Amino acid sequence: MHLETRSALLAPVNMKMRLLFQERERLASFMQDFPLETLTGAQRWSAMTTVATIVHNIYNGLEEAMKVVCENVDGHVPAGLSSHQDILDQVASPRNGIRKALVSQDMYDDLFHLKGFRHVVNHGYTITLDEARVIENLERADRVLPLFVNAVHALDDDLCQDSSLVDGPSVSP
Numbered sequence: 001m002h003l004e005t006r007s008a009l010l011a012p013v014n015m016k017m018r019l020l021f022q023e024r025e026r027l028a029s030f031m032q033d034f035p036l037e038t039l040t041g042a043q044r045w046s047a048m049t050t051v052a053t054i055v056h057n058i059y060n061g062l063e064e065a066m067k068v069v070c071e072n073v074d075g076h077v078p079a080g081l082s083s084h085q086d087i088l089d090q091v092a093s094p095r096n097g098i099r100k101a102l103v104s105q106d107m108y109d110d111l112f113h114l115k116g117f118r119h120v121v122n123h124g125y126t127i128t129l130d131e132a133r134v135i136e137n138l139e140r141a142d143r144v145l146p147l148f149v150n151a152v153h154a155l156d157d158d159l160c161q162d163s164s165l166v167d168g169p170s171v172s173p
Helices: 008-033 041-073 083-091 106-120 131-160
Strands: none
Touching: 008 041, 008 131, 041 083, 041 106, 041 131, 083 106, 106 131
16 A cells, blocks of 8 residues: 655655554564464464554554644644544544545444544553454454545545645745
């Protein structure tokens, strides 16, 4: 997968997504070297914890990209106790005169579950990880990644319709 935006407003998304793709590639390599179905006991727990951590990191990367859209395109990043949900809700809603919804309903459902799973991992509940839930969320992440990349490309295309946004707003001396 590859993402390279042209709009200066989305430029920070490029590095965030590049790191996210590298993380997913490392996980694919790990799972090839250590197939889950061959692991038992502590090795299996360790592998599942690794997968859960990577899924956590993938959602974090996606949320960071969503924050860029909130800040640079919408002009407002939600803050406070419900900020994670508010960020997701904001990018799932069109901004009249600014942009279409970045996140479709299909993506929203997967991202909502990934956000919840990230909370589980982030707060140290990995001791009692449900293996089926780990794999289910890995599948969600794999399903949503290409959709998200396509959505960012579409937003980038829309933003580039205004040529001043390709290189960023011009500043007069």
